Amino acid sequence: MLNRPVIVAVALACMTAVSAALACPFCDAPEPSLAEQLSQADAAVLVQWKSAEPANAEKQTFGSTTFTVANIVRQPGADYEKGSTITLDRYRPGKPGDLFLLMGTKIDGIEWGSPLEVTETSFTYITESPGREVPAMKRLPFFLKYLEHPDELISKDAFSEFAAAPYSDIEPIADQFSPAKLKEWISKKETNQTRIGFYGMMLGLCGSKEDAAFLKEEINRPTETYRLGLDGMMAGYVLLLGDDGITMLEEKLAQNTKQFSDTYAAMQTLRFMWQYAQNRVSKDRLRQAMRMLIERPEFADLAIKDLARWEDWTVMPKLMEIYESPSHGSSQTKRAVALFLITLSKKKVPEGDEALAKHVAEAKTHLEDLKGRDPKIVKDAEKYFF
Template identity: 45%
Template sequence: MRRSIWFCLGLGLCLAAKAYGNGGHLWSIGVIGRQLGELLAGCPFCSAPSLTMAEQLAQSDAVLLVKWVGGKPAAGNDGGTTDFEIVEVVKQPSGSGFKPGGALSLVRYRAAKAGTLFLLLGTKGGAVIDWGSPLEVTVESFTYMKQAPSPDVPTTKRLKYFMKYLEAADQTIATDAYGEFANAPYADITPLAPEMPRENLRKWVLDPNVSPSRLGLYGLMLGLCGKPEDAAILEQKILEMSEDFRLGIDGVMGGYLLLTGEEGLAKLEASKVANKKAPFSETYAAMQALRFMWQYGEGKIPAERLRQSMRLFLERPELADLVIADLARMKDWSIQTRLMQLYGQEEYDIPSIKRAIVRFLLACAKDVPAADGSSGAVAQKPEHAALAAKYLAELEAKDPKTVADAKRFFFIK
């Protein structure tokens, strides 16, 4: 399970809340989903299988390449058996005695054509080996798996191998290579920028035959390795008209911002945030791209400019609780008075938004300089913290239940 899985969960729950009106509890779950996603390692805009082939091979005690010979079909309560001939022994426990040309029979019949290749992965359990379900392979996919660097090799070095196979004709290979990138921390992907296949990435981003699940990675990679003229390709993809949820478009937006900085941010604001006709999912994706630039942008867009952009999302009530949490993380204490004006107003009169405002004020009130123990002097409370304390007192008098609820699960990350 990876970061974009939680993106989809958070988005789905937010969409549900939008559809059902005052479903504030769903918005709260959306916040939780996004926060859990931030705790998971991996490419910021990717989804991935739980284990890649290299990881599965490394965790297995026995790995055999076999070919299908025959077997006994299932009958009644008898599941039958399947017979294989061992073609190659990749690894095996000491004393197992497997060797090419040997026979192996597994419980349960699996139909196949004679000579079809399978990969068997086994785990030693006492004196026997427990075999997993046979995985059908080709000579090419088996060679790819066998030659793949083990998980013990530094990630960036490993990715150089997998990068060659991102759009391999064999889908088993292509999917696994993508999974390696999706599992990799962003910091281990960025050093590969000079070696990324820029020309291929330009094609893949616009190719309708490329799996949508890979769009986020390819958009991000083009943003890392591309030239200024490549921004037009990403912009073309971003501005495509679609009412459907576009998996990975947040990664394309992130790559676009890496290439264009403030200029691209202004275009993204106009097309996906200020534009009220933009689908909710597109606006949410733009928010994801903004969060990405805050965490990974390394000053490409100034911090204050990112805060200014995030404030725009306050105009979308369906995103308000998420935005308020982000602005607290960004320490944008300038919006306190604005939040107090929004508290309880029409579309913002929802429990999750009210709790988000209270938690914003709690974080702001606690953002004070550490006491200087050496001098014994008491640090003067900053103006923003004093104002937050004042607003908290007002809310506690007006709406004590919401304040109490917000405090129950309040923590500062």
């Protein structure tokens, strides 16, 4: 059972690179793909393990490994040919015939990187993979064929291409995914759990309303531990059902238990829908659901900040109420309320917008009151003004 700080830390760790690079919303931070690494290498050769000398402490050597060149992918000059040997000043265990890919940078000669063990299948995959210079609409379908490939090197690399791709590149090719395969991967226990969220999102983009029942069953499957991918599956569910799908999220938001994973996943789904899929669900429905978390002290500060970004100014009376509430007495909640007031008080009011003008005037009044009562809270909030 995880508390909110742990859930938040896990979620933020998973989303750091996503927010920075606008990559796949429900994927771990992507590693550089093999196609990307290959494109950046000055030299690349397929080699076979020939022999090796282990490190020797007495002789103060790090050992060495000798490979035989089997195929040349790229080289800056006629430095190597098939059958020639390359010896690295490092020990790599192996047996004769084992295949490795060497990639190197031309400095003074070639500085080789660590040998990457491959098979004939994975080597062919690597050399045929389209580089980042190829448009996403043409590049990503190539890697789609290799998701959940039995060769883990291939499967992991193919997924990394989608993990690095922004949502705007992924959505247009959704119809090339198979709903049947996505459901198989989601339900199969052998599937890497870091991929479940992405597969859930894709099922929402390419599936039918009948697939929503499958996702709901997976979402509600009992578990004793924090589940990766809940947010992506929830997003897929809402993508399929639109406003009607928000009802299930509200059920999660209302579960006032010590198991925070479902609640935080539902919150992340609301954020995803707001940022990427407003054509599938109404803004008012998203705001309505997010307001529910104001009632829960452990999530109130996060919800208040989102509602400020979403310009839900009608919630201000409720915020002033909870500011005085003993149950919401944490400094982080009070700072979030102050930040909401600061954000609203700085809004420029278009001519004739009497409703917004009234909200801004009230926010300024409340803010002046807080400056007199809790100047440190307001000062701290000003540091985080977005």
